[in-house]
Amino acid sequence: MLGHVTPLPQQPQRSPFSGHMVVCGDDALAQRLAVELRYVYGERVTLVLPPGPDPRRPEVALTGRGRAAALFGRMSSAMSRNGGNGADSGSGNGDSDTNAGVEAVRILQAHEPSDEALEEAGVGAAAALALVYDDDERNIRAALTARRLNPRVRLVIRLYNRKLGQHLEALLDQAAAVASPGLDPTALDASTTVLSDADTAAPALAATALAGSSKVIRAEGLLLRAAERTPPRDGQVADPGLCTLALLSSTTHDPAGTEGSDSSGDEGPRLLPDQTEVAAATGRGTIVLEAVSRNGADARTRRMGGRSAPLSQFFSRRLRWSALGVGTAVLGLAVASTFTTGDKPLHAVYLTLLDLFAMGDPAIGDPTARQIIQILSGVAGLMLLPLLVAGVLEAFGSLRTASSLRRPPRGLSGHVVLLGLGKIGTRVLVQLRELGIPVVCVEDDPDARGIPVARRLHVPVVIGDVTQEGVLEAAKIRRSRALLALTSIDTTNLEAALYARSVKPDLRVTLRLFDDEFATAVYRTLRTAHPQALTRSRSVSHLAAPSFAVAMMGRQILGAVPVERKVMLFAAVEVAGHPQLEGRTVEQAFRSGAWRVLALDVAPPADRRPDLAAPVPPPQAPGAGTGTGAEQQPGGLVWNLHPGYVLQPTDRVVIAATRRGLAELLRRRSSLTNR
Numbered sequence: 001m002l003g004h005v006t007p008l009p010q011q012p013q014r015s016p017f018s019g020h021m022v023v024c025g026d027d028a029l030a031q032r033l034a035v036e037l038r039y040v041y042g043e044r045v046t047l048v049l050p051p052g053p054d055p056r057r058p059e060v061a062l063t064g065r066g067r068a069a070a071l072f073g074r075m076s077s078a079m080s081r082n083g084g085n086g087a088d089s090g091s092g093n094g095d096s097d098t099n100a101g102v103e104a105v106r107i108l109q110a111h112e113p114s115d116e117a118l119e120e121a122g123v124g125a126a127a128a129l130a131l132v133y134d135d136d137e138r139n140i141r142a143a144l145t146a147r148r149l150n151p152r153v154r155l156v157i158r159l160y161n162r163k164l165g166q167h168l169e170a171l172l173d174q175a176a177a178v179a180s181p182g183l184d185p186t187a188l189d190a191s192t193t194v195l196s197d198a199d200t201a202a203p204a205l206a207a208t209a210l211a212g213s214s215k216v217i218r219a220e221g222l223l224l225r226a227a228e229r230t231p232p233r234d235g236q237v238a239d240p241g242l243c244t245l246a247l248l249s250s251t252t253h254d255p256a257g258t259e260g261s262d263s264s265g266d267e268g269p270r271l272l273p274d275q276t277e278v279a280a281a282t283g284r285g286t287i288v289l290e291a292v293s294r295n296g297a298d299a300r301t302r303r304m305g306g307r308s309a310p311l312s313q314f315f316s317r318r319l320r321w322s323a324l325g326v327g328t329a330v331l332g333l334a335v336a337s338t339f340t341t342g343d344k345p346l347h348a349v350y351l352t353l354l355d356l357f358a359m360g361d362p363a364i365g366d367p368t369a370r371q372i373i374q375i376l377s378g379v380a381g382l383m384l385l386p387l388l389v390a391g392v393l394e395a396f397g398s399l400r401t402a403s404s405l406r407r408p409p410r411g412l413s414g415h416v417v418l419l420g421l422g423k424i425g426t427r428v429l430v431q432l433r434e435l436g437i438p439v440v441c442v443e444d445d446p447d448a449r450g451i452p453v454a455r456r457l458h459v460p461v462v463i464g465d466v467t468q469e470g471v472l473e474a475a476k477i478r479r480s481r482a483l484l485a486l487t488s489i490d491t492t493n494l495e496a497a498l499y500a501r502s503v504k505p506d507l508r509v510t511l512r513l514f515d516d517e518f519a520t521a522v523y524r525t526l527r528t529a530h531p532q533a534l535t536r537s538r539s540v541s542h543l544a545a546p547s548f549a550v551a552m553m554g555r556q557i558l559g560a561v562p563v564e565r566k567v568m569l570f571a572a573v574e575v576a577g578h579p580q581l582e583g584r585t586v587e588q589a590f591r592s593g594a595w596r597v598l599a600l601d602v603a604p605p606a607d608r609r610p611d612l613a614a615p616v617p618p619p620q621a622p623g624a625g626t627g628t629g630a631e632q633q634p635g636g637l638v639w640n641l642h643p644g645y646v647l648q649p650t651d652r653v654v655i656a657a658t659r660r661g662l663a664e665l666l667r668r669r670s671s672l673t674n675r
Helices: 028-039 065-081 115-120 136-149 162-179 185-189 197-207 275-280 317-341 345-356 368-395 423-434 451-456 490-503 516-529 540-552 659-666 669-673
Strands: 002-004 021-024 045-049 105-109 128-131 154-158 192-195 214-218 222-229 243-247 286-294 416-419 439-443 461-463 482-485 508-512 535-538 557-563 566-574 595-601 631-633 637-639 652-657
Touching: 021 028, 021 115, 028 045, 028 540, 115 136, 128 136, 128 540, 136 154, 136 162, 154 162, 154 540, 162 192, 192 197, 192 540, 197 423, 197 535, 197 540, 197 557, 243 275, 243 557, 243 595, 317 345, 317 368, 416 423, 416 490, 423 439, 423 451, 451 461, 482 490, 490 508, 490 516, 508 516, 516 535, 535 540, 540 557, 540 566, 540 659, 566 659, 595 659, 652 659
Parallel strands: 021 045, 021 128, 045 105, 128 154, 154 192, 416 439, 416 482, 439 461, 482 508, 508 535
Antiparallel strands: 002 105, 214 222, 222 286, 243 286, 557 566, 566 652, 595 637, 595 652, 631 637
């Protein structure tokens, strides 16, 4: 069944397209990705959706053709109001083919991404195919089918399993190389990309729970750290860091204000402003770049399983304290025996142990002190017996089996309450533990995906429905620092947030919500009702869609940073072929509201990798430089470039860009002119 979006009535009835983008999915990410490709990159898109809601997932009952058409309609209206400009560009560089009257999106309904459905969607002539179903197995099956139908199509696959994704990417690339022996190596390198929406969104969601506001992007070998700065006081000058990445909304630091979005106008956040705008924006907070560096080869993720203290894996804290108490008692008895009987210390310890294990003879006829010590040793031996039994039972899991979960400790405070241990919640849990933040999880399904992870990380978990009375109290919500409501059901997240605010009005709350209009209404109401508390609402699909869109254009972004309800992207771009960069100085290449060059990768072209992982650098002669007027990091990354450095065609740069700005740099102009 084929349908066309109502707000775009002039679409010609052509099927299939040629050189277009195909998106297959069953949730919000597919719809967001189609919007991103159409209204940001100007691409023609075929969207394949299931014909109706999945009865097993009532929370997405509106997901499907009707919801997609409504989303496209809202975006089309927003683009018309902005005069065709990018939603977050602010530079007035709109493209004429983003108008609603141009052929844009068609919606194909299919239960499964079968051979027939993919052929009807035009995969055989498509430039790229995104498979973003929530089921990994369905995405893998469709990817294998698509590679057989079109060996040259660029595949972007959504997979939660990282290790499986690496193997699948290598397999599909090899299949493309065998089927197309003359395929360009650069095109082959981008022919298959495996991404995880959970990995993309987790850092941003975890950052909302922090009292601070540092934003860190870790790519393979690259570390970018940005920080949010509050408006300076009168007479003070804000620290600009390496550069100013964004100006926050004028109401950001007003608790009763609202988060800025694409429709906020001049009051909203301004991405990549120039110096004039920064100087004129008094009273606004800023996000500045603090550091660009490479992760050290020895830097590894800190282990969460308590490997440095193996006893904690087998014995509880109470048992360890009890053992320490018995040991102290034995030592005290040995010392008392030495002073009272005049025995040697070693022999006194030996006699005490014999008494402890009831292996000595009765001290008949011995001094009174010796008899008292023997009685006390026997009492200590009685204490040792249950201690040994408890230790054996705990070690073998009779008291604390592998299937048990920790309960929140009585004195716990200053922790984060995390609701939902699905794909997103599990990744956020790992992020929070890597940051050393105490967490208590709440999950109603004892077989949820994140339960084994919580058990491995020794994180307390409360099993129960968060909407039931007493569940949040069991998670110590009154003494927590923040609540992250990350379940897949909007109403559940909202209900939990409202109840938590009734218990603790100043609680920091972050909600995962799909619908932008609903999220905005909830956000404004919560901030108005609780102006002293911090409220955030985030959409996983909104955070993840830019990464998938860039991958479909044949590139890979290093990371994304949310700026209120906008997104800033970081990517590695080859200078060659981009007239906006090639032959220009760093200062000339900067375009306010679109992109900014942050760093230069001067590694030899043969050693470069798309993920910026650093090769082993060759020895450099003393005093050798790069000619950039900036400091060089190990591995060939140069940051804090001199404004007068001229970008060469052989250079590769790390840029910060808006969605519209990156789209302009990566736009397939040849294909656009041939449509």
